């Protein structure tokens with residue numbers, strides 16, 4: 001995925017002011033893996049933002065995490081859920097807020113509600129797939145969820161900063177019945193994955209989250225976090241299956257099996273995941289509620 005032409009360099013310069021990750025999320029990305037991080041430091045960092053704190057507590061008490069007793073303080077949330085969950089939760093909530101719908105925006109061919117619905121579905125499926133392999137598999141299901149939720153974030157950035165290009169690609173995809181990723185390649189020479197890579201370059205994201213954002217359409221391009229990328233790639237494909245149609249689902253899952261095999265996942269696991277999607281979507285919807 002190398003489109004380092006001069007034209008593309010110029011294009012990057014035009015969006016040089018890509019949004020930076022807000023302070024709290026950015027600090028959190030850095031301190032979570034530091035040996036000196038404590039529940040106190042993490043909780044006091046998050047507590048600097050009242051609205052973020054309230055959202056974290058709301059999520060911590062939601063059916064999505066299924067904690068049997070109520071979590072009343074941020075400190076408790078950090079202790080009970082752990083650093084990783086708080087980190088992925090804050091990252092998801094922060095990015096969702098950064099790219100919230102602008103009510104006054106002119107009509108656009110990009111449907112942001114459908115976009116977040118697809119993203120959430122991909123996140124839910126990625127988390128379920130990661131859980132299926134949890135026993136002998138290092139990928140954290142919460143990181144898989146976060147990567148799934150943010151995997152197409154490059155598209156929202158294009159909608160906000162490069163919308164003439166992006167709309168051309170959307171119309172081209174529709175007219176030719178091809179995926180947006182292919183249309184971007186054909187007529188722009190760069191894709192939402194390249195944009196995600198520019199965007200997150202300074203964000204210090206965990207590699208297990210960053211790599212799927214960049215390689216989810218071309219998992220063979222990944223040289224690190226290969227399993228995290230593959231899970232997101234499969235989840236993205238599965239999220240587009242019409243699960244109401246049994247024959248279509250069966251065919252799609254059979255086709256996916258060779259891709260899933262390196263992860264130790266077979267068609268039975270994939271069907272189990274499909275069966276769990278509706279309930280999990282219900283629980284996870286709290287992530288994208290305004």
Ligand SMILES: [Fe+2]
Nearest residue numbers: 151152181216
């Ligand atoms: Fe994508």
Ligand SMILES: [Fe+2]
Nearest residue numbers: 122151152236
């Ligand atoms: Fe996608």
